Amino acid sequence: MNVVLSAEDISRALTRISHEILERNHGSTNVAILGIPTRGAHLALRVAEIMAKIEGTNIPCGTLDITLHRDDLRLRPPRAIMPTLIPQSGIEGRDVVLIDDVLFSGRTIRSALDALGEVGRPKTVQLAVLVDRGHRELPIKADFVGKNLPSSLDQSVRVSLTEIDGRDEVVIESRKQP
Amino acid sequence: MSSKYILKSVVLPNGDKRDIAIEDGFISAVSQNIAPTSHVVIDTKGSRVLPGLVDLHTHLREPGREDAETVLTGSRAGAKGGFTALSAMANTSPVADTAGVVEQVYRLGQDAGYLDVFPIGAVTKGLVGESLSEIGAMADSIARVRIFSDDGNCVFDPLLMRRALEYVKKFGGVIAQHAQDPRLTVGSQMNEGEISARLGLKGWPAVAEEAIIARDVLLADHVKSRLHICHVTTAGGVEIIRWAKQRGIDVTAEVTPHHLLLTDELTTSYDPIFKVNPPLRTSDDVHALREALAEGVIDIVATDHAPHPVESKECEWQEASFGMLGLETALSIVQKTMVETQLMTWEQVADRMSLAPARIGGYKNQGQEIAVGSAANLVVIDPSKNWQVDRDLTMSKATNTPYHGLTLPGVITHTFYEGRATVIDSVVQKIGDV
Amino acid sequence: MKHLLSIADLNLQEAIGILDTATELSRINDGQIKKLPTLRGRTVVNLFAEDSTRTRISFEAAAKRLSADVINFSAKGSSISKGESLKDTAMTLQAMGADAVVIRHSASGAAQRLADNQWMSGAVINAGDGTHEHPSQALLDAFTIRKHLGKGSSDLQGLHVAIVGDILHSRVARSNVLLLALLGAKVTLVAPPTLLPIGIKKWPCAVSYDFDSVLPYVDAVMMLRVQQERMTELFFPNAREYSRYYGLNAERMRTLKPAALIMHPGPMNRGLEISAEVADSARSVITEQVSNGVSVRMAILYVLLAGSSLDVGSF
Numbered sequence: 001m002n003v004v005l006s007a008e009d010i011s012r013a014l015t016r017i018s019h020e021i022l023e024r025n026h027g028s029t030n031v032a033i034l035g036i037p038t039r040g041a042h043l044a045l046r047v048a049e050i051m052a053k054i055e056g057t058n059i060p061c062g063t064l065d066i067t068l069h070r071d072d073l074r075l076r077p078p079r080a081i082m083p084t085l086i087p088q089s090g091i092e093g094r095d096v097v098l099i100d101d102v103l104f105s106g107r108t109i110r111s112a113l114d115a116l117g118e119v120g121r122p123k124t125v126q127l128a129v130l131v132d133r134g135h136r137e138l139p140i141k142a143d144f145v146g147k148n149l150p151s152s153l154d155q156s157v158r159v160s161l162t163e164i165d166g167r168d169e170v171v172i173e174s175r176k177q178p
Numbered sequence: 179m180s181s182k183y184i185l186k187s188v189v190l191p192n193g194d195k196r197d198i199a200i201e202d203g204f205i206s207a208v209s210q211n212i213a214p215t216s217h218v219v220i221d222t223k224g225s226r227v228l229p230g231l232v233d234l235h236t237h238l239r240e241p242g243r244e245d246a247e248t249v250l251t252g253s254r255a256g257a258k259g260g261f262t263a264l265s266a267m268a269n270t271s272p273v274a275d276t277a278g279v280v281e282q283v284y285r286l287g288q289d290a291g292y293l294d295v296f297p298i299g300a301v302t303k304g305l306v307g308e309s310l311s312e313i314g315a316m317a318d319s320i321a322r323v324r325i326f327s328d329d330g331n332c333v334f335d336p337l338l339m340r341r342a343l344e345y346v347k348k349f350g351g352v353i354a355q356h357a358q359d360p361r362l363t364v365g366s367q368m369n370e371g372e373i374s375a376r377l378g379l380k381g382w383p384a385v386a387e388e389a390i391i392a393r394d395v396l397l398a399d400h401v402k403s404r405l406h407i408c409h410v411t412t413a414g415g416v417e418i419i420r421w422a423k424q425r426g427i428d429v430t431a432e433v434t435p436h437h438l439l440l441t442d443e444l445t446t447s448y449d450p451i452f453k454v455n456p457p458l459r460t461s462d463d464v465h466a467l468r469e470a471l472a473e474g475v476i477d478i479v480a481t482d483h484a485p486h487p488v489e490s491k492e493c494e495w496q497e498a499s500f501g502m503l504g505l506e507t508a509l510s511i512v513q514k515t516m517v518e519t520q521l522m523t524w525e526q527v528a529d530r531m532s533l534a535p536a537r538i539g540g541y542k543n544q545g546q547e548i549a550v551g552s553a554a555n556l557v558v559i560d561p562s563k564n565w566q567v568d569r570d571l572t573m574s575k576a577t578n579t580p581y582h583g584l585t586l587p588g589v590i591t592h593t594f595y596e597g598r599a600t601v602i603d604s605v606v607q608k609i610g611d612v
Numbered sequence: 613m614k615h616l617l618s619i620a621d622l623n624l625q626e627a628i629g630i631l632d633t634a635t636e637l638s639r640i641n642d643g644q645i646k647k648l649p650t651l652r653g654r655t656v657v658n659l660f661a662e663d664s665t666r667t668r669i670s671f672e673a674a675a676k677r678l679s680a681d682v683i684n685f686s687a688k689g690s691s692i693s694k695g696e697s698l699k700d701t702a703m704t705l706q707a708m709g710a711d712a713v714v715i716r717h718s719a720s721g722a723a724q725r726l727a728d729n730q731w732m733s734g735a736v737i738n739a740g741d742g743t744h745e746h747p748s749q750a751l752l753d754a755f756t757i758r759k760h761l762g763k764g765s766s767d768l769q770g771l772h773v774a775i776v777g778d779i780l781h782s783r784v785a786r787s788n789v790l791l792l793a794l795l796g797a798k799v800t801l802v803a804p805p806t807l808l809p810i811g812i813k814k815w816p817c818a819v820s821y822d823f824d825s826v827l828p829y830v831d832a833v834m835m836l837r838v839q840q841e842r843m844t845e846l847f848f849p850n851a852r853e854y855s856r857y858y859g860l861n862a863e864r865m866r867t868l869k870p871a872a873l874i875m876h877p878g879p880m881n882r883g884l885e886i887s888a889e890v891a892d893s894a895r896s897v898i899t900e901q902v903s904n905g906v907s908v909r910m911a912i913l914y915v916l917l918a919g920s921s922l923d924v925g926s927f
C-alpha cells in the first residue's frame with residue numbers, strides 16, 4: 001500500500017483545479033458544477049466552495065447520479081440509486097463541469113454524459129477528476145486533473161474523503177488475489 | 179411357486195419370538211424351531227410379523243379413472259404396503275350404487291389376486307344425497323357389501339342419514355360418514371385458522387366436521403344402528419366420539435396416516451401435494467388424534483389412498499384435486515407416529531390396522547390372531563431399517579405422495595395373502611398371469 | 613432478492629431500499645425524462661390471468677420507462693383462459709426468454725407456484741394472487757404515506773393507519789398489514805366481524821368493529837373495495853347497512869385529524885365504501901397513489917432486474 005496523495009496534496013490539487021476552471025471559463029458566471037456520487041459529489045462541493053471564496057459569489061453545484069445509465073448493471077449487484085440534484089438555475093446553456101474522484105475506463109463519464117443529456121443541453125461539458133489512472137476504454141479525456149497516476153491493471157486506486165471515510169487520502173495498492 | 183413357507187425367528191405382535199409355518203393358505207404351526215420339510219424357509223432375523231393389514235378406505239378409481247389407478251395397480255400398492263384387504267370406495271364412474279358395479283369391482287380384485295378387494299356401496303344414488311341407492315341388492319350380491327359410504331360427499335340430509343342408518347340394520351351393515359357440512363365448506367381449500375388467514379385460502383372450519391359427527395352419533399343412538407366416522411381430523415371430533423362411546427353409542431372411527439403426521443403448516447408452500455379432504459389440521463389436532471388412536475377412541479387407521487394423475491397436482495392450489503397416496507407408507511407412518519413415540523405397542527398396531535378394521539367391515543378370514551388355523555394373511559416388517567420414499571418408485575399408478583424424499587422407519591419385507599407370498603424381500607411378486 | 617412474492621419475504625432494509633429507489637425515480641419521473649436505458653434488452657412479461665387494467669398499465673409503463681421490452685399476456689382470448697395450465701404457460705414464457713414475469717392470478721399462491729417450480733428461470737413479481745397478497749400495491753401505499761407524513765424519516769414509525777372493509781378477501785390488506793408493521797406503523801383493521809378472517813389474532817395489528825371510534829386517531833385511512841357479491845354470500849345484509857357502518861362519508865371525514873390522508877387502492881365503489889365527496893376531497897390521495905404506482909413498480913423492476921442474478925438479497 002502506497003499513499004500517493006496526502007490530505008495536503010488533495011487540498012492543493014482541488015485549489016489548483018478551482019483556479020483552472022475559473023481561468024478556462026473566464027470567471028464563474030456561466031459555470032455549474034455537478035459531482036458524480038458518491039465521492040465526486042463531495043469533491044464538487046469542495047471545489048464550488050473554493051471557487052465561491054475566490055469569486056465572492058455562490059457557485060451553482062449539484063449531483064448527477066449515473067446508476068440508471070450504467071452499461072455494466074448486469075455485471076454487478078444492484079446498486080442503490082443516489083440522488084440527482086440539479087441546481088435551481090438549471091444546466092441549460094451553462095458550462096457544466098462534471099467532477100469525479102478517479103478517471104479510469106471512461107465508462108462512468110460516458111454514462112454521465114447520457115444522464116446529463118436527459119436533464120438538459122449545456123453549452124459545454126468539462127471534466128475534472130482528482131486522479132487519472134489511465135487505461136481508457138473510450139475516447140474520453142479530463143480537462144482538469146489533480147494527479148496523473150500511471151498504474152497497472154492489477155493495482156487498485158482508493159480515494160478516501162473526510163466526509164465519508166474520516167480522512168483525506170489517495171492510496172494505490174495491489175489487488176488481492178481472488 | 180411354493181405354498182409352504184416357514185418364517186424363522188419372527189417376533190409376534192405380543193413380543194414372543196417364534197417360527198411360523200404356512201401351508202395351503204393357513205397357518206399350520208406357531209412354535210419355537212419348526213423343522214422344514216418341503217417348505218421355503220425365510221429367515222426373518224427378528225423382524226416383526228403382523229396379521230395382514232386391512233384398509234377400510236381406499237380409492238381404487240376403477241371403473242372410470244384408470245389413468246390414476248386400477249384395481250390391479252392399487253392391489254399391488256396395497257401388497258407392497260402390507261395389506262391383504264382393501265375397501266374400494268364407491269366414488270367411481272359409474273358410481274358403485276348398484277349390484278352390477280360392486281360385483282365388477284369385486285371380480286377385478288379377485289382377478290388381480292393380490293388381496294381381498296371389498297367394495298363399499300354408495301349410500302345415495304349417484305352420491306348426490308337425494309335418494310337411497312340399491313343398498314339391499316349390493317348387500318346380497320357376491321360382493322356381500324356391508325359398508326356404505328358417499329365418501330367424497332357427506333350424507334347431509336339428516337332424514338336421509340337416519341333412513342340409511344336404519345336400513346342397513348337388516349343385515350348388520352354400517353354407514354361410513356364423510357363428515358363435512360357442505361354449506362360451511364363452500365369452496366374451502368384448507369383448515370380454517372391462522373395459516374388460512376395468512377395465505378388467503380378459503381378456510382375449512384373444524385366445526386364443519388364436528389357438527390356432522392355430533393348429529394350422526396345422536397341419530398345412530400336414536401335408531402340404534404351402527405355408524406362409522408371416516409377420517410376424523412379434529413380434536414373436537416375426538417371429544418364427541420369419546421362422549422358417544424361413553425354413552426354406549428355404536429360408533430367407530432378412523433384416522434388416516436397423514437393426519438397423524440402432517441399439519442397445515444405444509445400448506446404455506448402452496449404445493450397441492452398437501453391438498454387433501456378433509457384438510458391437514460394443526461399440531462394440536464395431530465396430538466389429539468394420536469392419543470385417541472392409542473386409547474381406542476379412534477378404532478382404526480385407514481389410508482384414504484387417493485391417487486391422482488400428475489396434472490391434477492401440478493397446478494395452482496385451488497385448481498388441484500384433493501387427496502394423497504397412502505397404501506405404501508401407512509405402516510411406516512404409524513410406526514413413526516405411534517410406536518416410536520411409545521404411544522402404542524405393536525400389538526395395538528395389529529389391532530388398529532388389521533383386527534379392528536376387519537371386525538368393522540365383517541371381513542371373513544381377515545384380521546385374525548396369528549394362531550394355528552388362521553388364514554395365512556401376514557405382513558413381515560423390519561422396524562429397525564429405514565427407507566426413503568421415492569414417488570418415482572410407487573407401485574401405485576399415481577405419484578402424488580406427500581412424503582417424497584422423506585426417510586421413514588420400517589421396511590416391509592414380506593406380505594402373504596391366503597398363504598401366497600405377494601411380496602418377497604420387499605419386491606411385489608407376479609401373481610396369476612397378469 | 614430474486615422474486616417479489618410476498619411482503620413477508622422482505623426485511624426492513626429491503627423494503628426501505630425499494631421505497632428510497634422509488635423516491636429517486638419519482639424525482640426523475642417528475643422531470644422531463646420519459647425513458648431511462650436501465651433495462652434495455654430485458655424482457656418483462658405481464659401475465660394477467662385476471663382482469664386488472666390499472667395494475668397492468670402501471671407495470672407496463674414502469675417497464676417501458678426503464679427501456680425493457682414488454683410482452684402482454686392477458687386473460688381474455690389468451691391460452692390461460694382456455695384452460696392451459698400454469699406450468700405450460702410458464703414454459704412458454706421461458707422459451708420467450710422472459711427475464712421477469714409480472715403475474716396477476718385469481719388463485720392464491722399462483723406467483724409462488726411459478727417461482728418455486730423449475731418451469732422458468734426469470735424473476736417472478738406478484739401483481740396480486742387471489743386473496744393472498746398484492747405487494748406492489750402495499751409498497752406504493754407506503755410510499756404515498758411516507759411522502760406526505762414521513763417527515764423525512766425512512767420508515768413510518770409513529771404513524772397510525774386504519775384499513776377498512778373486506779379484510780377477509782383483500783390481498784391489499786394482507787400485504788399492507790405486513791409492510792406497515794415492518795415499517796413501524798400501527799395498523800388497525802376495521803370491518804364487520806364477518807369480513808375478518810378467523811385466525812387473524814397473529815397478525816401484527818389491532819382489530820375494531822367500530823369505524824367511528826378509530827377515525828379520530830389515525831393518520832391515514834385506507835378504504836377497501838367491497839364487492840357486490842359479498843351480499844349474496846351473506847356477509848352483510850345490504851349495501852345501505854354496510855355503508856352506514858363502514859362507509860367513509862363527508863360527516864365521518866370531518867372527525868379525522870386535519871392532516872390525515874384518505875386512500876383507496878381502486879377501483880372504487882362510489883357510494884358504497886366511499887362517498888364521491890370524500891373521494892374527490894383535498895385529503896384524498898387516491899389519484900396520486902396511481903402515479904406513485906409507476907415509480908414504485910420501476911423501483912421493483914430495478915431492484916430485481918438491474919443487478920446480476922448471482923447476487924441475492926444485498927442492496
Ligand SMILES: [Zn+2]
Nearest residue numbers: 329330356408
Ligand atoms: Zn372422505
